[in-house]
Amino acid sequence: MPLWLPGVPLTSALNHHDTLLLRRLTRFYKTFNVISALTAGASVGVLSFSEFHPSTSSLARLAEGFLVSSAATAVIAIMLATMFLFRFEDQTYASNRLELALAWIPLLLLDWSIVAFLCGLVAWYAGKNSLWRVLLLSTNISVLMLVAAGVAFWMWRILRPPGGLGAEERKALDMAELGGASLDRNQTDEMRNFVVNNNP
Numbered sequence: 640m641p642l643w644l645p646g647v648p649l650t651s652a653l654n655h656h657d658t659l660l661l662r663r664l665t666r667f668y669k670t671f672n673v674i675s676a677l678t679a680g681a682s683v684g685v686l687s688f689s690e691f692h693p694s695t696s697s698l699a700r701l702a703e704g705f706l707v708s709s710a711a712t713a714v715i716a717i718m719l720a721t722m723f724l725f726r727f728e729d730q731t732y733a734s735n736r737l738e739l740a741l742a743w744i745p746l747l748l749l750d751w752s753i754v755a756f757l758c759g760l761v762a763w764y765a766g767k768n769s770l771w772r773v774l775l776l777s778t779n780i781s782v783l784m785l786v787a788a789g790v791a792f793w794m795w796r797i798l799r800p801p802g803g804l805g806a807e808e809r810k811a812l813d814m815a816e817l818g819g820a821s822l823d824r825n826q827t828d829e830m831r832n833f834v835v836n837n838n839p
Contacts, residue, residue, distance in 0.1 A: 660798065661739050664746070665727040668720040671745050675720070678752050679713035681813030682706040686765065698766035709752045716748035754784075 686706050703715045723742055757780055765773045 657739055659734075661727065664742050668745065672717045675713040675745075675749050675752065677719075678749070678756055679710045682710035682713070682752075682756050682759065685759065688712075688763075690763065690766070695745055696766050698762050702759045702766065704764035705755045705762060709755035709759060712748050712755065713752040716745045716752060719748065720745035720798055721727045726760045742835060756827050757784075 683706075686703065689700050691703050692705050723745065727738075727742065761773070761777055761780060764776055
């Protein structure tokens with residue numbers, strides 16, 4: 640389900656699918672924090688190179704800017720993920736779409752910090768090597784980034800429809816029905832059909 644639709648307020652309650660998506664996202668916050676800390680540490684480590692003390696070329700200054708941005712963004716991602724973890728951990732009730740949208744911010748910041756780190760590395764590498772080597776490295780990183788974006792789009796298409804969370808969603812659906820929770824009939828059938836067809 641999209642985070643927002645025209646005419647659907649951000650304060651509207653989440654359905655079962657989006658609530659499970661929020662829980663799965665928050666379960667990975669601690670992993671996000673570890674990756675963010677490693678990214679920030681790597682950026683600070685590169686900034687300790689002699690080329691940046693002081694930066695004497697435009698490429699070195701560009702690399703320095705990307706690396707500082709990467710480190711700062713990663714630290715902010717850790718701060719926000721920790722705050723959201725305090726808010727969402729062990730949450731058992733359906734929240735609203737605004738909280739779901741906010742819950743994605745640490746992951747988006749982590750993604751940006753990684754991209755900024757790679758851009759900083761390319762700029763640093765460009766200042767120390769010939770053009771053909773820079774083009775080779777840039778092409779390699781660009782292809783890998785396109786692959787990563789393709790995988791992210793594929794995962795979004797898999798997770799987006801009702802039932803896309805697999806066995807976890809099927810189990811939650813069964814428990815909700817046994818507990819007498821009121822579910823939309825069309826949504827229930829759609830979730831079950833998706834789970835059955837994609838989980839042999």
